[in-house]
Amino acid sequence: MKVCDIKEKLNLTLFCGGLGLDRVVENGYVSDLLSDVMGNANEGDVWITLQTHKNIMAVASLKDIAAIILVKGLKPDEATMAHSEEEQIPILGTTMEAFELAGKLYKLLNS
Amino acid sequence: MQFKYDLEGGNFSRAGHASSEVKKILKQLNVDARIIKRIVVALYEGEVNVVAHAHKGVVMVDIDEKRIYIRIEDEGPGIPDINLAMQEGFSTASASVREMGFGAGMGLPNIKKNTDQLNIESEVGKGTVLEMTTMISS
Incomplete structure (x- = not known):
């Protein structure tokens, strides 16, 4: 499954990094602790978080994350968006909370 | 091959720059x-530690056919008890740093897990030197 498929099926908003919508999604990871993501997320994961600052892009890029999804209607900072465009890693958004989004994403990836 | 990157205490927007550069170099060298x-995990955590705790620091990277050696040297408060700092969950990070999702006490444990050889020397009130060596070919 690709990032664009997830965007469509879960009705997510695309904030930035649209050039990366064809990235392949392998799995997902939910965490707001950056060291936890650094230590435990895997390449090709979609990362669900409420953090919006630029460092999430540094982590996403270093870990080859497929896309970031911000929950609860949060929006990425401007510097975060610029970095996302550069790295071509999409940042998407939803009004759902992490629990609900993770459940839906899990179902989608495992169906 | 040697590279050097400067780190600035408190400047989180630059954290990860050295890691990103080293990642590119290692990719070009066809490292596994x-x-x-x-x-990259170990170096990023090292960068964040300097930015979160120290005034300034420098990352020195030395790569040969066998291994990569990274030395992160900072001018900062130092670590009074290194064994305690190595424990997962222990952190002295400020509230504002924690709000960003850092300071969970996972940095040094992550570094240890992701390097073949780690050496830490620290002097309270002066600074910390972290040396990490990882084999890149057998």
Whole structure:
């Protein structure tokens, strides 16, 4: 499954990094602790978080994350968006909370 | 091959720059992707530690056919008890740093897990030197 498929099926908003919508999604990871993501997320994961600052892009890029999804209607900072465009890693958004989004994403990836 | 990157205390927007550069270099050198991943995790955590705790620091990277050696040297408060700092969950990070999702006490444990050889020397009130070596070919 690709990032664009997830965007469509879960009705997510695309904030930035649209050039990366064809990235392949392998799995997902939910965490707001950056060291936890650094230590435990895997390449090709979609990362669900409420953090919006630029460092999430540094982590996403270093870990080859497929896309970031911000929950609860949060929006990425401007510097975060610029970095996302550069790295071509999409940042998407939803009004759902992490629990609900993770459940839906899990179902989608495992169906 | 040697590279040097400067780190600035408190400047989180630059954290990860050295890791990103080293990742590119190792990719160009065709180092095994799994090994690159480990090195990048350790170096990123090292960068964040300097930015979160120290005034300034420098990352020195030395790569040869066998191994990558990274030395992160900072001018900062130092670590009074290194064994305690190595424990997962222990952190002295400020509230504002924690709000960003850092300071969970996972940095040094992540570094240890992702390097073949780690050496830490620290002097309270002066600074910390972190040396990490990872084999890139057997």
